[in-house]
Amino acid sequence: MDTGIGYRKRALRAELRERRQNLTSVERDAATAGFTQNLQSLVIDLSARSISCYLSARNEPNTRPFLNWAEADGIRVLFPVSREDGLLDWTVGEDDEEIQGVAGVPEAAGDLLGPIAINDVDLIIVPAAAIDGTGMRMGWGRGYFDKTLGSMEKCPPVYAVVYDHEFVDEVPQEVHDQPVNGLVTPTRIVSF
Numbered sequence: 001m002d003t004g005i006g007y008r009k010r011a012l013r014a015e016l017r018e019r020r021q022n023l024t025s026v027e028r029d030a031a032t033a034g035f036t037q038n039l040q041s042l043v044i045d046l047s048a049r050s051i052s053c054y055l056s057a058r059n060e061p062n063t064r065p066f067l068n069w070a071e072a073d074g075i076r077v078l079f080p081v082s083r084e085d086g087l088l089d090w091t092v093g094e095d096d097e098e099i100q101g102v103a104g105v106p107e108a109a110g111d112l113l114g115p116i117a118i119n120d121v122d123l124i125i126v127p128a129a130a131i132d133g134t135g136m137r138m139g140w141g142r143g144y145f146d147k148t149l150g151s152m153e154k155c156p157p158v159y160a161v162v163y164d165h166e167f168v169d170e171v172p173q174e175v176h177d178q179p180v181n182g183l184v185t186p187t188r189i190v191s192f
Helices: 003-021 025-045 064-072 115-120 144-151
Strands: 050-053 076-082 088-091 098-100 106-108 123-127 130-132 158-161 182-184 189-191
Touching: 025 064, 025 123, 025 158, 025 182, 025 189, 050 064, 064 076, 076 106, 076 144, 088 115, 088 144, 115 144, 123 144
Parallel strands: 050 076, 050 123, 123 158, 158 182
Antiparallel strands: 076 088, 098 106, 182 189
16 A cells, blocks of 8 residues: 555545544434435435445444335345455345444344345445545445455446535545445435
8 A cells, every 4th residue: 555545545534534423413313314315216216126235333324214214115135244354245134133243333144145145236335434526435444345346247336325525526546446336425416
């Protein structure tokens, strides 16, 4: 890793992490309503019947009301499950049970379907720290989604979920970083 790029990524992540921690409960609730509405619109617009989406942690954009809607609407949802080797397995989850993942984030518990299960979804929804105007995604530094997206031969649309202030002019970029097709914020959906 280029030390300059690595330093810029760490600094930007720290700034964004602090901004997320400083959101009030009123701001979080309003953002959650916007995320839910926009994610629903995206799924409907793409006629997606099978998606992958992460379980949000406390300081992440809240995907849980959207996931409840998807389940109630009969949409198949695959959840990522992190592995020690840096790859992702997938599960449909069982009984709304959660575990603490390798990376310390909540993950759905259930039978593992293996890394290639994601090849059958119509839409991939990923977390991100920031997205720039070219669609370049900066994650939180573990590389799980970059490895997954970079290994897919035929990838469906990939949308990142970020707060409005995390749609930035430019993110520091390395060779392994993977772009996304669009982003969802509380106020808009942007396609690249």
